[in-house]
Amino acid sequence: MLILGIESSCDETGVALVDASGHDTPRLLGHALHSQIEMHQAYGGVVPELASRDHIRRVLPLTDEVLAQTGLSLSAVDAVAYTRGPGLAGALLVGSGVACAMGMALGKPVMGVHHLEGHLLSPFLSADPPRFPFVALLVSGGHTQLMRVDGVGRYELLGETIDDAAGEAFDKSAKLLGLGYPGGPALARLALEGNPMAYKFPRPLLHSGDLDFSFAGLKTAVLTQVKRLAHARPEGPATPQLAQALNVAQKADVAASVQAAIVDVLVKKSLSAIASTGLRRLVVAGGVGANALLREQLNAACQRQNVRVHYPELHLCTDNGAMIALAAGLRVQAGLLAPSGGAVAYRFDVRPRWPLSELAITAL
Template sequence: MRILGIETSCDETGIAIYDDEKGLLANQLYSQVKLHADYGGVVPELASRDHIRKTIPLIQAALQEANLTSKDIDGVAYTAGPGLIGALLVGASIGRSLAYAWNVPAVAVHHMEGHLLAPMLEDNPPEFPFVALLVSGGHTQLISVTGIGEYKLLGESIDDAAGEAFDKTAKLLGLDYPGGARLSKLAEQGHSERFTFPRPMTDRPGLDFSFSGLKTFSANTIRQNQNEQGQQDEQTRSDIARAFEDALVDTLIIKSRRALEQTGFNRLVIAGGVSANKTLRTKLAKMMEQRHGQVFYPRIEFCTDNGAMIAYAGMIHFKRNETVDLAINVKPRWPLSES
């Protein structure tokens, strides 16, 4: 059984083909980073138009990579939300239309469920139950996962997502878009003892996050440590980047530990774009080792948006007969608990 997966929720066009016996047969990805770089962020209209240009050619490339034709596809899965409405409509319209033309079922997949299940594509997938830390440019959530479709929200960001805070702070430091990865690279040269940033909302009970204040603290620190030309020397920029990253990562770890203690689970899954962060991976691995637990990640190329996670999630729902009718519906806002 083979499922074609289509991901177009934001600024990556991802196409993949997943076989329930052979695994991932094809994985094609196109990033719009260069397109949006001049604007310092994603422009929704441009993103939608680029998905229109790239989706069909990438589907053709995936079929060629897998040495398959449309007759070999048993179902089409597409991201139905959350995300940018125009971008979602491109993938959903193409996916649902192809399923109709090929006379196969269509599956609407929740974008964050795709991230949550991405570690299942690895050789050592996690077993249920586990706590999932989903960290990306648009979401920061802690989820109790007891099975497929059995998701309980434990906590989430009440303002900026972790990835959004990374990118905004990087912009304050003068780094090009997308700045999160560049900030982490800069932080590798920083001294951790020079600046101490707050760990927001860790001095109170609960599992919610807040990163807007951390971004403001960064802006104030940058302003207080600039010369007459309004600039910082390279070491100061590195030290600020290090202090910011340490604070954000420590906050994620503290909240993840609380979630594990609250649920009694001893397995942690981390997924989403920020899950590629080296410091976060290192510190979480150390924490789980101390707890005699396990931490699971997707491979680096599956941390950001991709078609493989949508194809895999689509396969799961296809087998559960959770398909959609001919109507093309997308949900820019879609709680994971309602997926």
């Protein structure tokens, strides 16, 4: 079964073709991705209307690119999968609309996929795929969650963020340092030049006894430190002028220290989840999963405890069509998603807010 996957939930347009024939792990045949980073940099963040319009421009050329990579025609596709949610409503509607139009034109079924499930299962496309069951650390955008995963659609939430997620802590701290968009990768690069022990930032909920996360207090601590370094009034607003008052060395030390705090929490909570479940396998997925320090510290900690840790390939950590096609293929193989054609299947809808926990109790 050849599944064409379309991802358009935010600021990346991704298209991929996956072979989900038989009961083997679906195999990636080709994929193409366009990032909107350059377009959004001028605004310091994602502009939803611009994102939606750019998806419209990119999705069909990217589809042609994938088909050229594989040497296949569109008529060879057996089903089209798209990101149904969560994400930006307008951006999701582009992928949904294109997928349903393709399905109707070809007389092939379409399948709506949960964006976070795509990230969660993406390591199955890696050279070192995991095996069920495992603990998953899902760190993508506004989501930071620990889950027990016993199979496709069999997810138990162990802990999640109660306010800011890890990705938001990276991005908001980067903004305070005047690093622009996207903030997380920029902060990680600057952190390489700094001292991670320069400032003692809090590790929220590190000793809470549960597996929940909280990073809002860390952001406040970073703001307080930046104001102190800038000799600004503590009660004053967070303005771009604060970052301008810091020299490069000060910014690097703040970046290194805040990264160390975030990574420390993620590593310790992940190890606690491993201990509480008794499992010996950890999967890390989502954009923050590409962070080099996180991988380094998780690898070292898991090796000491004889725990296998798995990541998606670096180019599959960001949003991409491959993970969407993969998730659809794995759900079909598990009997949780039965693709069927017809008018009802082409009545597309999207779910901008869609808890991943719902997938554990209902099929898509």
